[in-house]
Amino acid sequence: MKARELFEKLKKELDNFSIYDIMKIKCYIEKDAKYLPDKYKNHYVESMMKYLIETFNEIKRKKINEIKDEEIDEEKLNEMLKRIESFKKYNTEDEETFINLSKILCPYLTFIAKKPLHPTYLTFPGNVKIVKKGNNYYCPVKNKQLNEYSLCEFCVAKSIDELKN
Numbered sequence: 418m419k420a421r422e423l424f425e426k427l428k429k430e431l432d433n434f435s436i437y438d439i440m441k442i443k444c445y446i447e448k449d450a451k452y453l454p455d456k457y458k459n460h461y462v463e464s465m466m467k468y469l470i471e472t473f474n475e476i477k478r479k480k481i482n483e484i485k486d487e488e489i490d491e492e493k494l495n496e497m498l499k500r501i502e503s504f505k506k507y508n509t510e511d512e513e514t515f516i517n518l519s520k521i522l523c524p525y526l527t528f529i530a531k532k533p534l535h536p537t538y539l540t541f542p543g544n545v546k547i548v549k550k551g552n553n554y555y556c557p558v559k560n561k562q563l564n565e566y567s568l569c570e571f572c573v574a575k576s577i578d579e580l581k582n
Contacts, residue, residue: 445511468536533574555580
């Protein structure tokens with residue numbers, strides 16, 4: 418599959434989302450963040466919602482001819498979509514809406530925009546952030562989250578350890 422074909426598909430699927438869906442997603446993110454330390458929780462929810470809305474709007478505004486039409490690794494794409502689907506734990510409408518939007522935004526960020534799955538303005542526990550140097554992103558938590566419960570292996574960000582070398 419080519420990038421433009423994937424983009425058209427994702428953009429069309431995005432048309433199914435309304436402001437009410439965005440509100441459901443915020444409720445889901447707030448519920449999912451309930452075990453985070455209090456001082457970090459609000460920042461996390463606000464940062465993720467801001468990034469979600471920025472990415473949502475970026476897709477809406479972007480034209481097909483702005484997409485570099487390169488080949489997409491469909492095996493990696495399908496693996497990502499299966500992983501996102503496997504994150505279900507609450508079986509609620511809010512969670513389903515979040516998962517459906519994630520199956521649009523995450524492939525867009527990874528395969529088309531080539532941006533990290535978390536925003537550079539998100540502060541992770543330990544007071545660390547994703548760093549951008551040139552066209553590369555470096556994540557301080559990537560090596561700590563490589564497991565079947567994360568999307569880190571799909572993210573374009575490299576480990577911050579690579580920046581130190």
